[in-house]
Amino acid sequence: MRGIVTVVGNDRVGIIAEVCTLLASMGVNILDINQTVMQGFFTMTMLVDIGNTETPFETIHSSLKKKGEDTGLAIRIQREDIFNAMYKV
Protein backbone atom coordinates (compact mmCIF):
# COMPACT_ATOMS: atom_id res chain seq x y z
CA MET A 1 0.00 0.00 0.00
CA ARG A 2 1.24 3.49 -0.79
CA GLY A 3 0.48 6.74 0.89
CA ILE A 4 0.85 10.45 0.26
CA VAL A 5 2.38 12.55 3.02
CA THR A 6 1.74 16.27 2.79
CA VAL A 7 3.47 18.95 4.82
CA VAL A 8 2.23 22.53 4.66
CA GLY A 9 3.35 25.53 6.71
CA ASN A 10 5.87 28.32 7.18
CA ASP A 11 9.30 27.50 5.79
CA ARG A 12 12.23 27.00 8.14
CA VAL A 13 15.45 24.98 8.38
CA GLY A 14 15.18 21.19 8.72
CA ILE A 15 11.55 20.42 7.92
CA ILE A 16 12.35 17.73 5.36
CA ALA A 17 14.99 16.19 7.62
CA GLU A 18 12.63 15.99 10.58
CA VAL A 19 9.77 14.42 8.64
CA CYS A 20 12.08 11.98 6.87
CA THR A 21 13.70 10.94 10.16
CA LEU A 22 10.31 10.29 11.70
CA LEU A 23 9.15 8.27 8.69
CA ALA A 24 12.40 6.26 8.72
CA SER A 25 11.96 5.46 12.43
CA MET A 26 8.61 3.88 11.57
CA GLY A 27 10.01 1.87 8.66
CA VAL A 28 8.25 3.96 6.02
CA ASN A 29 10.13 4.07 2.73
CA ILE A 30 10.06 7.32 0.75
CA LEU A 31 9.58 6.75 -2.98
CA ASP A 32 9.32 10.31 -4.27
CA ILE A 33 9.46 13.84 -2.90
CA ASN A 34 8.19 17.06 -4.39
CA GLN A 35 8.41 20.39 -2.65
CA THR A 36 7.97 24.07 -3.32
CA VAL A 37 8.37 27.26 -1.31
CA MET A 38 6.21 30.17 -2.37
CA GLN A 39 6.53 33.47 -0.49
CA GLY A 40 7.86 31.67 2.55
CA PHE A 41 5.10 29.07 2.48
CA PHE A 42 6.41 25.54 2.39
CA THR A 43 4.51 22.68 0.75
CA MET A 44 5.88 19.19 0.38
CA THR A 45 4.24 16.06 -0.97
CA MET A 46 5.85 12.64 -0.60
CA LEU A 47 4.91 9.31 -2.07
CA VAL A 48 5.67 6.66 0.55
CA ASP A 49 5.52 2.89 0.75
CA ILE A 50 3.64 1.69 3.80
CA GLY A 51 3.29 -1.90 2.64
CA ASN A 52 6.58 -3.11 4.10
CA THR A 53 6.46 -1.64 7.56
CA GLU A 54 5.12 -3.30 10.67
CA THR A 55 3.97 0.06 12.03
CA PRO A 56 0.16 0.22 11.72
CA PHE A 57 -1.28 2.98 9.54
CA GLU A 58 -3.02 4.46 12.57
CA THR A 59 0.32 4.92 14.38
CA ILE A 60 1.96 6.54 11.35
CA HIS A 61 -1.07 8.79 11.00
CA SER A 62 -1.08 9.90 14.63
CA SER A 63 2.73 10.31 14.85
CA LEU A 64 2.75 12.60 11.82
CA LYS A 65 -0.19 14.55 13.15
CA LYS A 66 1.55 15.02 16.50
CA LYS A 67 4.77 16.05 14.77
CA GLY A 68 2.75 18.66 12.90
CA GLU A 69 1.18 19.97 16.08
CA ASP A 70 4.59 20.16 17.82
CA THR A 71 6.20 22.03 14.92
CA GLY A 72 3.34 24.27 13.80
CA LEU A 73 2.99 22.52 10.45
CA ALA A 74 0.04 20.70 8.90
CA ILE A 75 1.32 17.17 8.34
CA ARG A 76 -0.91 14.33 7.23
CA ILE A 77 -0.82 11.00 5.51
CA GLN A 78 -3.53 9.68 3.22
CA ARG A 79 -3.71 6.52 1.19
CA GLU A 80 -2.71 7.17 -2.43
CA ASP A 81 -6.01 5.61 -3.55
CA ILE A 82 -8.04 8.75 -2.92
CA PHE A 83 -5.91 10.80 -5.32
CA ASN A 84 -5.90 8.05 -7.95
CA ALA A 85 -9.68 7.86 -7.69
CA MET A 86 -10.06 11.58 -8.22
CA TYR A 87 -7.52 12.18 -10.97
CA LYS A 88 -7.07 8.93 -12.90
CA VAL A 89 -9.74 7.37 -15.08
Added chain:
Amino acid sequence: MISHKEILRTLAMIDNQHLDIRTITMGISLLDCAHEDIDECARRIYEKIVRKAENLVATGCAIENELGIPIVNKRISVTPAAIVAGSCRADDLTPIAVAMDKAAKECGVNFIGGFSALVHKGFTEGDRRLIASIPAALASTERVCSSVNVATTKAGINMDAVALMGRVIKETAALTAADGGLGCAKLVVFANAVEDNPFMAGAFHGVGEPECVINVGVSGPGVVHSALKKVKGASFDVVAETIKRTAFQITRMGQLVAQEASRRLDVPFGVVDLSLAPTPAKGDSVARILEEIGLETCGTHGTTAALAMLNDAVKKGGVMASGHVGGLSGAFIPVSEDEGMIAAASGGTLTLDKLEAMTCVCSVGLDMIAVPGDTTAETISAIIADEAAIGVVNTKTTAVRIIPAPGKVVGDSVEFGGLLGSAPVMPVHQESSVDFIGRGGRIPAPMHSLKN
Protein backbone atom coordinates in the same frame (compact mmCIF):
# COMPACT_ATOMS: atom_id res chain seq x y z
CA MET B 1 2.79 9.71 -9.26
CA ILE B 2 -0.12 12.06 -8.84
CA SER B 3 1.14 15.61 -9.31
CA HIS B 4 2.02 17.92 -6.45
CA LYS B 5 -0.64 20.32 -7.74
CA GLU B 6 -3.40 17.69 -7.76
CA ILE B 7 -2.60 16.66 -4.21
CA LEU B 8 -2.74 20.24 -3.00
CA ARG B 9 -5.97 20.82 -4.93
CA THR B 10 -7.57 17.90 -3.11
CA LEU B 11 -6.39 19.19 0.25
CA ALA B 12 -7.88 22.60 -0.56
CA MET B 13 -11.18 20.93 -1.41
CA ILE B 14 -11.21 19.13 1.94
CA ASP B 15 -9.88 21.98 4.08
CA ASN B 16 -11.53 25.00 2.49
CA GLN B 17 -14.44 23.81 0.34
CA HIS B 18 -16.16 21.34 2.69
CA LEU B 19 -15.50 18.31 0.50
CA ASP B 20 -16.77 15.32 2.41
CA ILE B 21 -18.64 12.07 2.20
CA ARG B 22 -22.01 13.01 3.62
CA THR B 23 -23.08 9.58 4.73
CA ILE B 24 -22.36 5.88 4.77
CA THR B 25 -25.76 4.30 5.28
CA MET B 26 -26.22 0.63 6.06
CA GLY B 27 -29.52 -0.76 4.84
CA ILE B 28 -30.81 -3.66 6.93
CA SER B 29 -33.77 -5.89 6.16
CA LEU B 30 -36.06 -6.43 9.13
CA LEU B 31 -38.45 -8.75 7.30
CA ASP B 32 -37.45 -11.67 9.52
CA CYS B 33 -38.21 -9.71 12.70
CA ALA B 34 -41.99 -9.84 12.35
CA HIS B 35 -43.89 -11.23 15.35
CA GLU B 36 -47.45 -10.87 16.62
CA ASP B 37 -46.21 -9.79 20.05
CA ILE B 38 -44.94 -6.22 19.70
CA ASP B 39 -42.37 -6.55 22.51
CA GLU B 40 -40.86 -9.61 20.85
CA CYS B 41 -40.90 -7.84 17.46
CA ALA B 42 -39.14 -4.80 18.99
CA ARG B 43 -36.58 -7.06 20.71
CA ARG B 44 -35.80 -8.81 17.41
CA ILE B 45 -35.47 -5.48 15.60
CA TYR B 46 -33.06 -4.11 18.21
CA GLU B 47 -30.99 -7.28 18.24
CA LYS B 48 -30.73 -7.49 14.44
CA ILE B 49 -29.79 -3.84 13.90
CA VAL B 50 -27.11 -3.97 16.59
CA ARG B 51 -25.73 -7.26 15.23
CA LYS B 52 -25.50 -6.02 11.64
CA ALA B 53 -24.30 -2.47 12.34
CA GLU B 54 -22.04 -2.93 15.37
CA ASN B 55 -18.89 -2.15 13.33
CA LEU B 56 -20.38 0.49 11.04
CA VAL B 57 -19.18 3.58 12.89
CA ALA B 58 -15.71 2.20 13.71
CA THR B 59 -15.23 1.16 10.08
CA GLY B 60 -16.37 4.54 8.83
CA CYS B 61 -13.92 6.27 11.17
CA ALA B 62 -11.04 4.02 10.05
CA ILE B 63 -11.71 4.78 6.36
CA GLU B 64 -11.95 8.47 7.21
CA ASN B 65 -8.51 8.35 8.82
CA GLU B 66 -6.79 6.39 6.08
CA LEU B 67 -8.18 8.35 3.14
CA GLY B 68 -8.10 11.66 4.96
CA ILE B 69 -11.61 12.53 3.88
CA PRO B 70 -14.31 13.40 6.42
CA ILE B 71 -17.24 10.98 6.52
CA VAL B 72 -19.77 13.19 8.25
CA ASN B 73 -22.52 10.70 9.06
CA LYS B 74 -22.86 7.00 9.57
CA ARG B 75 -26.49 5.96 9.43
CA ILE B 76 -28.88 3.04 9.21
CA SER B 77 -31.98 2.47 7.12
CA VAL B 78 -34.37 -0.40 7.71
CA THR B 79 -37.35 -2.09 6.06
CA PRO B 80 -40.46 0.10 6.27
CA ALA B 81 -41.67 -0.63 9.79
CA ALA B 82 -45.31 -0.88 8.68
CA ILE B 83 -44.44 -4.07 6.79
CA VAL B 84 -42.52 -5.62 9.67
CA ALA B 85 -44.90 -4.56 12.42
CA GLY B 86 -48.03 -5.24 10.39
CA SER B 87 -48.22 -8.61 12.09
CA CYS B 88 -48.16 -7.12 15.61
CA ARG B 89 -51.52 -7.09 17.35
CA ALA B 90 -50.84 -3.81 19.18
CA ASP B 91 -52.48 -0.60 17.96
CA ASP B 92 -49.66 1.67 19.02
CA LEU B 93 -46.43 0.88 17.15
CA THR B 94 -44.31 3.41 19.07
CA PRO B 95 -42.34 0.59 20.80
CA ILE B 96 -40.90 -0.30 17.37
CA ALA B 97 -39.56 3.25 17.00
CA VAL B 98 -38.19 3.12 20.54
CA ALA B 99 -36.32 -0.11 19.71
CA MET B 100 -34.91 1.50 16.54
CA ASP B 101 -33.80 4.53 18.55
CA LYS B 102 -32.11 2.40 21.18
CA ALA B 103 -30.31 0.39 18.49
CA ALA B 104 -29.15 3.60 16.76
CA LYS B 105 -27.71 4.86 20.05
CA GLU B 106 -26.01 1.53 20.73
CA CYS B 107 -24.41 1.58 17.25
CA GLY B 108 -23.44 5.26 17.55
CA VAL B 109 -25.31 6.43 14.45
CA ASN B 110 -27.03 9.82 14.49
CA PHE B 111 -30.12 8.86 12.49
CA ILE B 112 -32.02 5.68 11.65
CA GLY B 113 -34.62 5.77 8.89
CA GLY B 114 -37.48 3.45 8.13
CA PHE B 115 -40.36 4.14 10.51
CA SER B 116 -42.17 4.19 7.22
CA ALA B 117 -45.19 3.10 5.24
CA LEU B 118 -45.82 2.79 1.50
CA VAL B 119 -49.45 3.66 0.88
CA HIS B 120 -49.51 5.04 -2.66
CA LYS B 121 -52.40 2.78 -3.66
CA GLY B 122 -54.04 2.18 -0.32
CA PHE B 123 -53.52 1.31 3.36
CA THR B 124 -53.01 -2.03 5.00
CA GLU B 125 -54.04 -2.31 8.64
CA GLY B 126 -50.35 -2.13 9.57
CA ASP B 127 -49.92 1.05 7.51
CA ARG B 128 -52.81 2.71 9.33
CA ARG B 129 -51.43 1.81 12.75
CA LEU B 130 -47.94 2.92 11.83
CA ILE B 131 -49.05 6.29 10.46
CA ALA B 132 -51.21 6.87 13.53
CA SER B 133 -48.13 6.16 15.69
CA ILE B 134 -45.82 8.59 13.86
CA PRO B 135 -46.43 11.69 16.05
CA ALA B 136 -45.84 9.85 19.32
CA ALA B 137 -42.93 7.88 17.84
CA LEU B 138 -41.12 11.02 16.67
CA ALA B 139 -41.85 12.80 19.93
CA SER B 140 -40.54 9.97 22.09
CA THR B 141 -37.39 9.17 20.12
CA GLU B 142 -34.34 11.18 19.19
CA ARG B 143 -32.80 9.55 16.13
CA VAL B 144 -35.69 7.85 14.35
CA CYS B 145 -36.79 9.21 10.98
CA SER B 146 -40.11 8.49 9.36
CA SER B 147 -41.42 8.61 5.81
CA VAL B 148 -44.66 7.82 4.02
CA ASN B 149 -44.98 7.29 0.28
CA VAL B 150 -48.37 8.61 -0.84
CA ALA B 151 -48.06 8.52 -4.62
CA THR B 152 -46.33 6.86 -7.55
CA THR B 153 -46.38 7.44 -11.27
CA LYS B 154 -47.92 4.00 -11.75
CA ALA B 155 -50.54 4.18 -8.99
CA GLY B 156 -51.46 7.86 -8.95
CA ILE B 157 -51.94 9.84 -5.74
CA ASN B 158 -53.64 8.41 -2.65
CA MET B 159 -55.53 11.54 -1.60
CA ASP B 160 -56.78 9.88 1.60
CA ALA B 161 -53.14 9.45 2.59
CA VAL B 162 -52.38 13.02 1.55
CA ALA B 163 -55.21 14.25 3.80
CA LEU B 164 -54.07 12.04 6.65
CA MET B 165 -50.45 13.21 6.43
CA GLY B 166 -51.51 16.85 6.78
CA ARG B 167 -53.06 15.95 10.14
CA VAL B 168 -50.10 13.76 11.15
CA ILE B 169 -47.67 16.62 10.45
CA LYS B 170 -49.77 19.02 12.55
CA GLU B 171 -49.96 16.53 15.39
CA THR B 172 -46.22 15.83 15.22
CA ALA B 173 -45.52 19.57 15.40
CA ALA B 174 -47.82 19.88 18.42
CA LEU B 175 -46.16 17.00 20.27
CA THR B 176 -42.69 18.44 19.63
CA ALA B 177 -43.70 22.09 20.08
CA ALA B 178 -41.08 22.64 22.78
CA ASP B 179 -38.39 22.03 20.13
CA GLY B 180 -39.99 24.19 17.43
CA GLY B 181 -41.82 21.23 15.86
CA LEU B 182 -38.56 19.30 15.46
CA GLY B 183 -40.45 16.03 14.90
CA CYS B 184 -41.57 17.30 11.50
CA ALA B 185 -37.92 17.69 10.43
CA LYS B 186 -37.71 13.90 10.73
CA LEU B 187 -40.83 13.17 8.69
CA VAL B 188 -40.94 13.05 4.89
CA VAL B 189 -43.97 12.58 2.65
CA PHE B 190 -42.88 11.11 -0.68
CA ALA B 191 -44.08 10.54 -4.18
CA ASN B 192 -42.08 7.90 -6.08
CA ALA B 193 -39.90 7.13 -3.04
CA VAL B 194 -36.72 5.22 -3.83
CA GLU B 195 -35.69 2.07 -2.00
CA ASP B 196 -31.96 2.78 -1.72
CA ASN B 197 -31.75 6.40 -0.62
CA PRO B 198 -28.93 6.86 1.93
CA PHE B 199 -29.99 10.39 2.94
CA MET B 200 -32.17 11.23 5.92
CA ALA B 201 -34.88 11.79 6.80
CA GLY B 202 -36.29 9.81 3.89
CA ALA B 203 -34.06 6.73 3.97
CA PHE B 204 -35.60 3.27 4.20
CA HIS B 205 -34.48 -0.16 3.07
CA GLY B 206 -36.87 -1.25 0.34
CA VAL B 207 -38.26 -4.76 0.08
CA GLY B 208 -36.42 -5.31 -3.20
CA GLU B 209 -33.10 -4.73 -1.45
CA PRO B 210 -30.78 -7.48 -0.16
CA GLU B 211 -30.44 -8.58 3.47
CA CYS B 212 -27.89 -5.87 4.18
CA VAL B 213 -26.31 -3.25 1.93
CA ILE B 214 -23.98 -0.25 2.00
CA ASN B 215 -25.08 2.93 0.24
CA VAL B 216 -22.99 6.07 0.19
CA GLY B 217 -24.12 9.66 -0.24
CA VAL B 218 -21.56 12.16 -1.49
CA SER B 219 -21.69 15.90 -1.18
CA GLY B 220 -19.67 18.90 -2.31
CA PRO B 221 -21.59 22.10 -3.09
CA GLY B 222 -18.54 24.08 -1.93
CA VAL B 223 -16.27 22.34 -4.43
CA VAL B 224 -18.66 23.01 -7.33
CA HIS B 225 -19.03 26.63 -6.23
CA SER B 226 -15.29 27.07 -6.05
CA ALA B 227 -14.79 25.53 -9.53
CA LEU B 228 -17.43 27.85 -11.00
CA LYS B 229 -15.71 30.92 -9.55
CA LYS B 230 -12.88 30.20 -11.98
CA VAL B 231 -15.15 30.38 -15.06
CA LYS B 232 -16.91 33.69 -14.38
CA GLY B 233 -18.69 35.02 -17.48
CA ALA B 234 -18.10 31.86 -19.53
CA SER B 235 -20.95 30.33 -21.52
CA PHE B 236 -23.31 27.68 -20.15
CA ASP B 237 -21.43 25.06 -22.14
CA VAL B 238 -18.37 25.79 -20.01
CA VAL B 239 -20.41 25.96 -16.80
CA ALA B 240 -22.04 22.57 -17.45
CA GLU B 241 -18.70 21.01 -18.32
CA THR B 242 -17.08 22.41 -15.17
CA ILE B 243 -19.87 21.01 -12.98
CA LYS B 244 -19.60 17.61 -14.68
CA ARG B 245 -15.86 17.40 -14.10
CA THR B 246 -16.23 18.33 -10.44
CA ALA B 247 -19.11 15.91 -9.90
CA PHE B 248 -17.01 13.17 -11.47
CA GLN B 249 -14.17 13.72 -9.00
CA ILE B 250 -16.48 13.90 -5.99
CA THR B 251 -18.29 10.74 -7.01
CA ARG B 252 -15.09 8.78 -7.65
CA MET B 253 -14.18 9.47 -4.07
CA GLY B 254 -17.62 8.31 -2.96
CA GLN B 255 -17.23 5.12 -4.96
CA LEU B 256 -13.86 4.45 -3.32
CA VAL B 257 -15.32 4.92 0.16
CA ALA B 258 -18.31 2.74 -0.68
CA GLN B 259 -16.09 -0.08 -1.93
CA GLU B 260 -13.85 0.14 1.14
CA ALA B 261 -16.79 0.11 3.52
CA SER B 262 -18.41 -2.76 1.65
CA ARG B 263 -15.22 -4.84 1.73
CA ARG B 264 -14.40 -4.21 5.37
CA LEU B 265 -17.92 -4.80 6.63
CA ASP B 266 -18.43 -7.75 4.28
CA VAL B 267 -21.69 -6.25 3.14
CA PRO B 268 -22.58 -5.76 -0.55
CA PHE B 269 -22.20 -2.32 -2.08
CA GLY B 270 -25.52 -0.89 -3.20
CA VAL B 271 -25.30 2.55 -4.74
CA VAL B 272 -23.55 5.88 -4.61
CA ASP B 273 -26.08 8.69 -4.34
CA LEU B 274 -24.65 11.57 -6.38
CA SER B 275 -26.08 14.43 -4.47
CA LEU B 276 -25.08 17.98 -3.79
CA ALA B 277 -26.16 18.07 -0.17
CA PRO B 278 -25.71 21.49 1.43
CA THR B 279 -25.14 22.25 5.11
CA PRO B 280 -25.80 25.46 7.03
CA ALA B 281 -22.02 26.16 6.99
CA LYS B 282 -20.85 29.10 4.90
CA GLY B 283 -19.38 27.88 1.61
CA ASP B 284 -21.44 24.67 1.50
CA SER B 285 -24.55 26.00 -0.19
CA VAL B 286 -26.45 25.01 -3.34
CA ALA B 287 -28.12 28.45 -3.43
CA ARG B 288 -24.71 30.11 -3.66
CA ILE B 289 -23.88 27.92 -6.69
CA LEU B 290 -27.03 29.20 -8.42
CA GLU B 291 -26.00 32.74 -7.56
CA GLU B 292 -22.49 32.09 -8.88
CA ILE B 293 -24.11 31.04 -12.17
CA GLY B 294 -25.41 34.60 -12.43
CA LEU B 295 -28.45 35.20 -10.23
CA GLU B 296 -28.38 38.12 -7.82
CA THR B 297 -30.34 36.09 -5.28
CA CYS B 298 -31.54 32.51 -5.34
CA GLY B 299 -35.26 32.51 -6.10
CA THR B 300 -35.23 35.25 -8.70
CA HIS B 301 -36.17 34.63 -12.35
CA GLY B 302 -33.74 32.17 -13.90
CA THR B 303 -33.37 30.08 -10.76
CA THR B 304 -35.29 27.09 -12.13
CA ALA B 305 -33.20 27.00 -15.32
CA ALA B 306 -29.95 27.30 -13.39
CA LEU B 307 -31.01 24.51 -11.01
CA ALA B 308 -32.11 22.29 -13.92
CA MET B 309 -28.70 22.61 -15.51
CA LEU B 310 -26.88 22.05 -12.22
CA ASN B 311 -28.94 18.96 -11.42
CA ASP B 312 -28.42 17.47 -14.86
CA ALA B 313 -24.69 18.19 -14.97
CA VAL B 314 -24.17 16.63 -11.51
CA LYS B 315 -25.81 13.42 -12.73
CA LYS B 316 -23.93 13.36 -16.02
CA GLY B 317 -20.60 13.89 -14.31
CA GLY B 318 -21.24 11.46 -11.52
CA VAL B 319 -22.80 8.58 -13.35
CA MET B 320 -19.59 7.47 -15.05
CA ALA B 321 -17.65 7.68 -11.81
CA SER B 322 -19.61 5.01 -10.01
CA GLY B 323 -20.46 1.39 -10.72
CA HIS B 324 -23.99 1.82 -9.43
CA VAL B 325 -25.76 5.09 -9.01
CA GLY B 326 -29.05 5.41 -7.20
CA GLY B 327 -30.85 7.03 -4.32
CA LEU B 328 -32.04 10.55 -4.90
CA SER B 329 -29.03 11.72 -6.95
CA GLY B 330 -29.13 15.42 -7.82
CA ALA B 331 -29.05 18.78 -6.09
CA PHE B 332 -30.90 19.07 -2.78
CA ILE B 333 -32.61 22.33 -1.90
CA PRO B 334 -33.44 22.06 1.82
CA VAL B 335 -34.13 25.60 2.96
CA SER B 336 -33.04 25.40 6.61
CA GLU B 337 -29.94 23.37 5.79
CA ASP B 338 -28.51 25.76 3.22
CA GLU B 339 -27.02 29.08 4.26
CA GLY B 340 -27.81 30.74 0.91
CA MET B 341 -31.39 29.43 0.85
CA ILE B 342 -31.95 30.74 4.40
CA ALA B 343 -30.72 34.19 3.32
CA ALA B 344 -32.83 34.17 0.13
CA ALA B 345 -35.96 33.04 1.99
CA SER B 346 -35.43 35.51 4.83
CA GLY B 347 -35.06 38.31 2.29
CA GLY B 348 -38.32 37.31 0.59
CA THR B 349 -36.87 36.48 -2.83
CA LEU B 350 -37.19 32.75 -2.38
CA THR B 351 -40.87 31.90 -1.90
CA LEU B 352 -42.76 28.67 -1.42
CA ASP B 353 -44.20 28.94 -4.94
CA LYS B 354 -40.75 29.38 -6.48
CA LEU B 355 -39.43 26.46 -4.46
CA GLU B 356 -42.28 24.36 -5.84
CA ALA B 357 -41.21 25.26 -9.37
CA MET B 358 -37.63 24.39 -8.51
CA THR B 359 -38.68 20.96 -7.30
CA CYS B 360 -39.75 20.13 -10.87
CA VAL B 361 -36.08 20.00 -11.80
CA CYS B 362 -34.15 19.27 -8.58
CA SER B 363 -33.53 15.94 -6.96
CA VAL B 364 -36.29 15.86 -4.37
CA GLY B 365 -38.80 18.44 -3.22
CA LEU B 366 -40.01 20.97 -0.71
CA ASP B 367 -37.47 20.29 1.98
CA MET B 368 -37.06 21.68 5.49
CA ILE B 369 -39.51 24.51 5.06
CA ALA B 370 -41.01 26.20 8.11
CA VAL B 371 -44.49 27.67 7.74
CA PRO B 372 -46.63 29.52 10.32
CA GLY B 373 -47.85 27.42 13.23
CA ASP B 374 -51.49 28.16 12.43
CA THR B 375 -51.25 26.69 8.92
CA THR B 376 -54.14 24.24 8.63
CA ALA B 377 -53.76 20.51 8.08
CA GLU B 378 -55.70 20.90 4.81
CA THR B 379 -53.28 23.53 3.50
CA ILE B 380 -50.34 21.27 4.34
CA SER B 381 -52.12 18.38 2.59
CA ALA B 382 -52.70 20.58 -0.46
CA ILE B 383 -48.99 21.47 -0.55
CA ILE B 384 -48.24 17.72 -0.40
CA ALA B 385 -50.75 17.06 -3.22
CA ASP B 386 -49.12 19.68 -5.46
CA GLU B 387 -45.70 18.25 -4.83
CA ALA B 388 -46.88 14.67 -5.37
CA ALA B 389 -48.49 15.72 -8.68
CA ILE B 390 -45.15 17.11 -9.87
CA GLY B 391 -43.44 13.83 -9.03
CA VAL B 392 -46.14 11.60 -10.46
CA VAL B 393 -46.48 13.43 -13.76
CA ASN B 394 -42.75 13.94 -14.27
CA THR B 395 -41.77 10.42 -13.17
CA LYS B 396 -39.42 11.67 -10.50
CA THR B 397 -39.12 11.51 -6.75
CA THR B 398 -40.63 14.46 -4.94
CA ALA B 399 -41.14 14.97 -1.25
CA VAL B 400 -42.42 17.35 1.37
CA ARG B 401 -40.68 17.93 4.68
CA ILE B 402 -42.54 20.86 6.15
CA ILE B 403 -42.64 22.23 9.68
CA PRO B 404 -45.73 24.16 10.83
CA ALA B 405 -43.72 25.78 13.62
CA PRO B 406 -45.92 26.03 16.72
CA GLY B 407 -46.57 29.61 17.80
CA LYS B 408 -44.44 31.07 15.02
CA VAL B 409 -45.48 33.58 12.39
CA VAL B 410 -44.00 34.82 9.12
CA GLY B 411 -40.75 36.64 9.85
CA ASP B 412 -39.83 34.39 12.79
CA SER B 413 -37.13 31.78 12.56
CA VAL B 414 -36.97 28.25 13.97
CA GLU B 415 -33.66 26.92 15.21
CA PHE B 416 -33.15 23.16 14.86
CA GLY B 417 -29.39 23.09 15.34
CA GLY B 418 -26.66 21.00 13.73
CA LEU B 419 -27.13 19.87 10.15
CA LEU B 420 -30.85 20.68 10.32
CA GLY B 421 -30.00 24.39 10.59
CA SER B 422 -32.50 27.17 11.12
CA ALA B 423 -35.61 27.86 9.07
CA PRO B 424 -37.16 31.25 8.36
CA VAL B 425 -40.96 30.93 8.64
CA MET B 426 -42.33 31.35 5.10
CA PRO B 427 -45.83 32.53 4.18
CA VAL B 428 -48.43 30.19 2.69
CA HIS B 429 -51.54 31.19 0.72
CA GLN B 430 -54.44 31.98 3.05
CA GLU B 431 -57.18 30.85 0.66
CA SER B 432 -58.75 27.53 1.69
CA SER B 433 -58.10 24.10 0.14
CA VAL B 434 -60.47 22.37 2.59
CA ASP B 435 -63.03 21.19 0.02
CA PHE B 436 -60.26 19.96 -2.28
CA ILE B 437 -58.70 17.82 0.43
CA GLY B 438 -62.11 16.76 1.77
CA ARG B 439 -62.92 14.84 -1.42
CA GLY B 440 -60.56 11.95 -0.64
CA GLY B 441 -60.10 8.96 -2.95
CA ARG B 442 -57.31 8.61 -5.48
CA ILE B 443 -56.05 10.81 -8.28
CA PRO B 444 -55.58 8.34 -11.16
CA ALA B 445 -52.16 7.58 -12.58
CA PRO B 446 -51.23 9.88 -15.46
CA MET B 447 -50.93 8.67 -19.03
CA HIS B 448 -47.55 8.56 -20.69
CA SER B 449 -48.28 9.33 -24.25
CA LEU B 450 -49.67 12.50 -25.86
CA LYS B 451 -46.99 14.39 -23.90
CA ASN B 452 -47.52 18.12 -23.84
